[in-house]
Amino acid sequence: MTSTVASSTLLEARAIYKAYKGVQALSDVSLTINRGEIHSLVGENGSGKSTLIKIIAGVIGPDRGEIVFDGRRRSEGLNALGAIRSGIQVIYQDLSLLPNLTVAENIALSQVVEKGRRFINWGSMHRVAEAELRNIHAVVDLDALVEDLPVSSRQLVAIARALTQGAKLIIMDEPTTALTKPEVDALVAVINELRSRGISTLFVSHKLDEVLRISERVTVVRDGKPVGVFPATDLTTSQLEAYMTGKTVARKRFETATDQRGVPLFELRSLSREGHFSDVSFKVWRGEILGITGLLGSGRTELALSIFGMNPADSGEMLLDGQPVTIRSTEDAVQNRIGYLPEDRVLQGLFQSKSIGENVVVTILNELRGATGLISSRKTRTTISRWVEQLKIKTSSSSLPVTSLSGGNQQKVVIGKWLAIRPQLFILDNPTVGIDVASKAYIHEIVRDLARAEMGVILISDEISEVLGNCNRVLVMKEGRIVREVRSSDATEEELYGFVSGKAN
Amino acid sequence: MVSSAARRTSSRLVRRILRRNEFYLFLFFVGFCALVQGFSSTFLTLENLFDVTRTSAGFAILAMGVLVVLLSGGIDVSFFAIAVSAQYGAVKLLIALGVSSLPMAFAVSCGIGLALGAVNGLLISAFRLPTLITTLGTQTVFHGLLLTVLGSRAINSSDLPRCFLDFSKANVLTLSKPDGTPFGLSAFVPIAAGTYVLTWLLLRFTKLGRGTLAIGGNVESARRLGFNVPLIQVCVYSYVGFLAGIMGVINVALIRYVTPTTLVGSELDVIAAVVLGGARITGGKGTILGTVLGVAIFEVLQTSLVLLGLSSFWQRAFVGLIIIAGMSITAYQTKVRNARNLIFRLE
Numbered sequence: 001m002t003s004t005v006a007s008s009t010l011l012e013a014r015a016i017y018k019a020y021k022g023v024q025a026l027s028d029v030s031l032t033i034n035r036g037e038i039h040s041l042v043g044e045n046g047s048g049k050s051t052l053i054k055i056i057a058g059v060i061g062p063d064r065g066e067i068v069f070d071g072r073r074r075s076e077g078l079n080a081l082g083a084i085r086s087g088i089q090v091i092y093q094d095l096s097l098l099p100n101l102t103v104a105e106n107i108a109l110s111q112v113v114e115k116g117r118r119f120i121n122w123g124s125m126h127r128v129a130e131a132e133l134r135n136i137h138a139v140v141d142l143d144a145l146v147e148d149l150p151v152s153s154r155q156l157v158a159i160a161r162a163l164t165q166g167a168k169l170i171i172m173d174e175p176t177t178a179l180t181k182p183e184v185d186a187l188v189a190v191i192n193e194l195r196s197r198g199i200s201t202l203f204v205s206h207k208l209d210e211v212l213r214i215s216e217r218v219t220v221v222r223d224g225k226p227v228g229v230f231p232a233t234d235l236t237t238s239q240l241e242a243y244m245t246g247k248t249v250a251r252k253r254f255e256t257a258t259d260q261r262g263v264p265l266f267e268l269r270s271l272s273r274e275g276h277f278s279d280v281s282f283k284v285w286r287g288e289i290l291g292i293t294g295l296l297g298s299g300r301t302e303l304a305l306s307i308f309g310m311n312p313a314d315s316g317e318m319l320l321d322g323q324p325v326t327i328r329s330t331e332d333a334v335q336n337r338i339g340y341l342p343e344d345r346v347l348q349g350l351f352q353s354k355s356i357g358e359n360v361v362v363t364i365l366n367e368l369r370g371a372t373g374l375i376s377s378r379k380t381r382t383t384i385s386r387w388v389e390q391l392k393i394k395t396s397s398s399s400l401p402v403t404s405l406s407g408g409n410q411q412k413v414v415i416g417k418w419l420a421i422r423p424q425l426f427i428l429d430n431p432t433v434g435i436d437v438a439s440k441a442y443i444h445e446i447v448r449d450l451a452r453a454e455m456g457v458i459l460i461s462d463e464i465s466e467v468l469g470n471c472n473r474v475l476v477m478k479e480g481r482i483v484r485e486v487r488s489s490d491a492t493e494e495e496l497y498g499f500v501s502g503k504a505n
Numbered sequence: 506m507v508s509s510a511a512r513r514t515s516s517r518l519v520r521r522i523l524r525r526n527e528f529y530l531f532l533f534f535v536g537f538c539a540l541v542q543g544f545s546s547t548f549l550t551l552e553n554l555f556d557v558t559r560t561s562a563g564f565a566i567l568a569m570g571v572l573v574v575l576l577s578g579g580i581d582v583s584f585f586a587i588a589v590s591a592q593y594g595a596v597k598l599l600i601a602l603g604v605s606s607l608p609m610a611f612a613v614s615c616g617i618g619l620a621l622g623a624v625n626g627l628l629i630s631a632f633r634l635p636t637l638i639t640t641l642g643t644q645t646v647f648h649g650l651l652l653t654v655l656g657s658r659a660i661n662s663s664d665l666p667r668c669f670l671d672f673s674k675a676n677v678l679t680l681s682k683p684d685g686t687p688f689g690l691s692a693f694v695p696i697a698a699g700t701y702v703l704t705w706l707l708l709r710f711t712k713l714g715r716g717t718l719a720i721g722g723n724v725e726s727a728r729r730l731g732f733n734v735p736l737i738q739v740c741v742y743s744y745v746g747f748l749a750g751i752m753g754v755i756n757v758a759l760i761r762y763v764t765p766t767t768l769v770g771s772e773l774d775v776i777a778a779v780v781l782g783g784a785r786i787t788g789g790k791g792t793i794l795g796t797v798l799g800v801a802i803f804e805v806l807q808t809s810l811v812l813l814g815l816s817s818f819w820q821r822a823f824v825g826l827i828i829i830a831g832m833s834i835t836a837y838q839t840k841v842r843n844a845r846n847l848i849f850r851l852e
Contacts, residue, residue, distance in 0.1 A: 096729045098722040113712065120714075
């Protein structure tokens, strides 16, 4: 088969099959990307997205199916290096940069390695790096060390590096997770710039609103099978969710009839911390879900960490049941039965090397002691199995390592760990970041159950729909202050979005 | 306009210098030298300078090896065992052959060093072992094999091949004091300087050198970039062995005596000096200039404690303190950086 040089198709992956140890990860999945197209690949965790990316990148080979890239059919036994040489670049979530080297080196070094040079020409490295950064209109100090850069700049460095190797297709795996809104906009501008140069982008993301905003077409996979390819303009986020999950997730707003009179469960009186947030006051009643939203850097996470004692406030008061409390450490917080679900569950929420069960009971080891004062294995077993069942954690055994779980199930473990202390106030910081739609709905259900059990819940989220759909009231934070309080029944997503981004006032 | 632009460039330069670790090390070094000079006016003389550089040349060469290993994200504590094996092997062979040839001494010593270093590198890269444990193990193995295979008998200066004694007295520059007695700059010093220049060239201008820093920064990223991580590790540890071989010969000439029971056990001194020079003990960061200053400060402290009226046993405590302080500073900086980014690790 001969292909025309001017063919508008850059990548065609046809009817790809791949099985791992009897599990069919991909069956009959196809993906077509045009030259200069911004294409998105979406699917829940375990839907086969990562397998497909690995096959395209040459890291693993397909069992069946063929890949035509840039007019050439890929031969069998092609490896990752071959894929890179043909013009496919993957920017993984960790960016794979060298933190202790300069920007210039990070951009230009891969070229040196790839061309098999033995010696370094610093002048030409600088020129290469400078030219690539200029091409994407990025301003980054060439002599700065990568470890001193913010994540957004690191991403630009990774993109520039991909371009030095003559990338025709750049695959970005969850690139926007750690970016603020303006930074995402800057990234989108760069991707658009690439498009104008004929470079295609495959965007893999859980943030469906971004997917729709950025891409031209969206390929959806579910359980390793193709669902379809859709023009982004014809889609809404809820349609996309339905395609991903195969069912329409009913979006019902949560309403609790809380009695907002008398003494609130928890109250902040002009809590401040220099440089983080100032003069924050609010009340939380039992059985209520209070939402806090704002951009990354608005002070919302800083505030949550202060309530939990990790980032103690400089001034202001905290009251539980009307009584002033001092919380200057996590021990204080746990003693006052305040639970906190951190934003980064991998770093802060889980003991990665331990089993699922051990992670669940780690906060209540004292309660597991038997008559001898030592930890009773019988008590431990029953407690673990009770929680695993209650939280519907999908696993064949609670003694498997916690890392064997999918993101959503890991999150359930973290939540379970905190529920074990029977908190009266529970703070959840972006609990559904990077989690697939079905698990997301389930976590929302857990959060609602907490409120139904007369707990006070603070739900912090970037996602407007998440706070609106689950909270009674929503506070909007900006530059360390609460700038707005809305009742979720009175607000629309658009309005709230306006408050958050500061366009409306 | 021109002058304001020039001023801006120069103020940027000043800011760059102020940010450098080496600047503060240098200030400390100068201040400490001035202090010692206050106690003993013979300290800051050319003769003393020549003397100190001669006795510390071997130490300084090993510091280069330690710097390279630290940059690669590893650590090596077997270099003294390698140096002793190399020097003892070289001396024994020269005596057995009845030859007196300095180039041959260097060739044999460096050859043994290179081979033993390669053993370290192969073990570490083939089995992905932790470097500290591996080299702690090979230190004992190398030293044990040396004592059993080549023996433990000391060789006195009267039995040493002539070339070592000549090398001991060799000067590249000879001056005379006011009273006419000559003193000079030992041939050890340009050799040490040569290893510094060589290391600098390798680190800065070769793919191997950049790869060494790359694996010290993030080994997984380096691998994805296409660096051959096992090869780099073998090269790094072989290079340390090679430098230990050079140091071995210089050490024989310096003390005019060989015994396979010396040196091993004071590895921490060299590591401390390099860490003092700003090398990050967890890898990826460190400079040659910093190492020069670290070694200089370490040597001056060592030679001057007695001058300052302190027991030389302070030296031991001091070495440990430098290591702990070096680690603490790195950990503290990471913690501050993390706290700024609101990352808290509960450990």
